[in-house]
Amino acid sequence: MxxxxxxxxxxxxxxxxxxxxxxxxxxxxxxxQIERVLLKIGLDGDLFRSLLELxxxxxxxxxxxxxxxxxxxxxxxxxGVAAFVPLITYIxxxxxxxxxxxxxxxxxxxxxxxVTDVRNFGAIARSAECAGVHAIVVPAKGAAPINADALxxxxxxxxxxxxxxxxxxxxxLYYLKDSGIQVVxxxxxASKLVYDCDFSRPTAxxxxxxxxxxxxxxxxxxxxxxxxxxxxxxxSLNVSAAAAVVLFEAVRQKIV
Numbered sequence: 001m002x003x004x005x006x007x008x009x010x011x012x013x014x015x016x017x018x019x020x021x022x023x024x025x026x027x028x029x030x031x032x033q034i035e036r037v038l039l040k041i042g043l044d045g046d047l048f049r050s051l052l053e054l055x056x057x058x059x060x061x062x063x064x065x066x067x068x069x070x071x072x073x074x075x076x077x078x079x080g081v082a083a084f085v086p087l088i089t090y091i092x093x094x095x096x097x098x099x100x101x102x103x104x105x106x107x108x109x110x111x112x113x114x115v116t117d118v119r120n121f122g123a124i125a126r127s128a129e130c131a132g133v134h135a136i137v138v139p140a141k142g143a144a145p146i147n148a149d150a151l152x153x154x155x156x157x158x159x160x161x162x163x164x165x166x167x168x169x170x171x172x173l174y175y176l177k178d179s180g181i182q183v184v185x186x187x188x189x190a191s192k193l194v195y196d197c198d199f200s201r202p203t204a205x206x207x208x209x210x211x212x213x214x215x216x217x218x219x220x221x222x223x224x225x226x227x228x229x230x231x232x233x234x235x236s237l238n239v240s241a242a243a244a245v246v247l248f249e250a251v252r253q254k255i256v
Contacts, residue, residue, distance in 0.1 A: 016087050019078040021047050028054045033086050037062040040080030061141055088146055093164040093172055096135045097179050107181050107202040111137040113218050114209030118144045122153025123240035129157035131247035137164045173221045176204050182223045185214050186246050190225035197226045199250035207243045
C-alpha cells in the first residue's frame with residue numbers, strides 16, 4: 001500500500017487499515033472498497049460530519065468505539081477514525097453470472113450465511129478453490145473479515161477465487177434463482193442426503209454458521225435441503241469440513 005499521507009497506516013498498523021478523516025474520505029470518494037469504519041465515541045466537527053455523511057451515502061458498515069480500541073490498532077495519529085479496507089477486490093454477483101453465461105458454464109457457487117470465524121472461512125475458501133467453485137458469496141454484514149489470517153488459512157485461495165460481497169443474501173438468492181440456478185442448503189434439518197441431490201445443474205450451495213446453521217429466511221428460499229449422514233456420537237461437523245464434503249460430492253457428480 002502506498003503511503004500518500006502520514007495519516008495512513010504505519011509500520012505499527014495492520015496492512016489493511018486506513019486512519020485519519022481526510023484519507024478515509026478520499027478513499028471513499030475514489031471508489032475504494034471499505035470493509036468497516038470505526039469512529040471514536042463523541043467525535044464531532046464539520047469534517048467528521050462530512051465523513052459520516054459519506055459513510056451513510058455509500059452504506060458502509062460503521063461502529064462508534066472507545067478511543068482505547070483505536071489506540072490498540074495503531075500508534076499513529078488516527079484522529080478518532082480508522083477504516084478497514086479489503087485485502088482482495090470483490091466482484092459483483094452480476095459480473096460472475098454474466099461471465100459464466102458467456103462461457104456457457106454451469107455455475108457452482110458457495111454462499112456463506114453467518115460464517116464469522118476467520119479460520120473457518122479461510123479453510124472453506126481453500127476447499128472451494130480446489131473444488132472449482134466459481135465464486136464465494138458473503139453478506140456485507142455478519143461475515144468473517146478477509147484479513148491476513150483468512151488469507152493464510154486459505155493457502156492463497158482467496159487471491160484466486162472470486163468473492164462477492166452482497167448487501168443481503170436473500171436478495172442475492174432471488175437473483176440467482178431468476179438466473180436459473182438451483183439453491184441447495186446443507187442443513188441437519190433436511191431429510192434428503194447430499195448424495196441424492198443433482199449437482200450437475202447450475203447450483204448455489206449454502207453453508208450456515210456452526211451454532212445456528214442457515215437462517216430460516218434463507219432456508220425458505222432453498223430449492224433443495226440436504227444433509228451429510230453422520231455415524232458417530234458427536235453428530236456434527238466443523239463447517240469447513242462439512243463444506244468440503246458437499247462441494248466434493250458436486251465434483252464427483254461432474255466427473256463420473
